[in-house]
Amino acid sequence: MVGQGGLELLQGRSVMPADKNRPPDSSDRATVAALIFVIVLVAVCVWVFSELKSRNDELNCVVSGRTNCAPPSQ
Incomplete structure (x- = not known):
């Protein structure tokens, strides 16, 4: 159910709509940091x-x- 002012009532709790211009919070930073860590670890x-x-x-x-086991020089 959508109420006045764009608030959505969900099981008795009001939930603000997602703000696309909000700054990233610590959860977003932690997710990005974990992703970077995994990529570096795999590399x-x-x-x-x-x-x-x-x-x-x-x-x-x-x-x-064999006696000629050195890898070819580049």
């Missing part, structure tokens, strides 16, 4: 796993008895 994990795979490939080359 670091991908980098660590790629480094581990590279080292493992070099180790397998050395263990197999």
